[in-house]
Amino acid sequence: MTTLQHPPLELALTSTAAAAAESDELTGRLAQHLVANALVRKSVIDPVPFPVWWRVTDALRASLLAAPADAITEVDAATASLLAHVDGLVAGPPVSLPRSEDGGHRALRHAQVLVARLVLTSSPTSPTLLHVRLARLRRALVVVAEG
Numbered sequence: 725m726t727t728l729q730h731p732p733l734e735l736a737l738t739s740t741a742a743a744a745a746e747s748d749e750l751t752g753r754l755a756q757h758l759v760a761n762a763l764v765r766k767s768v769i770d771p772v773p774f775p776v777w778w779r780v781t782d783a784l785r786a787s788l789l790a791a792p793a794d795a796i797t798e799v800d801a802a803t804a805s806l807l808a809h810v811d812g813l814v815a816g817p818p819v820s821l822p823r824s825e826d827g828g829h830r831a832l833r834h835a836q837v838l839v840a841r842l843v844l845t846s847s848p849t850s851p852t853l854l855h856v857r858l859a860r861l862r863r864a865l866v867v868v869a870e871g
Contacts, residue, residue, distance in 0.1 A: 755785075762844045770848040771810065777843065779801045779805040780854070784839050787832070787861060790870035802853065810851040828867030835861040 759781050763774065777803040786798035807813055839857050842849050 748816040765846045767846060768850045772849050772854055773809045773853055776809050776865045781843055784836060784843065787836055787865060792865045796862060796865045796869065799858055799865060803858045805854055806851060813851050813855060828864055828871035832868050835864040
């Protein structure tokens with residue numbers, strides 16, 4: 725009778741965790757290159773300056789990976805950068821969203837997609853549209869953080 729030899733469970737779990745960490749690192753570096761490539765391909769006549777786009781991508785990344793309360797700070801920083809770099813843009817008062825059945829997660833995903841579309845497009849982006857999308861992302865994060 726033949727018996728099968730299996731590696732110890734600890735070794736299997738350790739190698740799986742190490743492989744997952746390597747995969748996460750590779751995914752993170754690939755995402756950075758993708759974003760950098762998208763930002764380099766932005767239109768030369770885009771009224772939103774390059775440093776603002778980096779802040780927007782940091783805010784988008786935080787909204788995906790960090791706690792909602794921490795991501796709100798990044799979105800605020802991106803909005804402040806936009807207001808500082810674009811003349812004639814004025815911040816409006818914060819608006820709250822009503823609570824939804826899913827705790828705002830669907831609205832958050834939708835807001836993230838809308839900001840990501842602006843980041844990845846190569847056509848010029850209206851600073852007002854970017855400001856509206858960032859405000860929407862912030863409102864969705866507030867609802868999720870409070871929920």
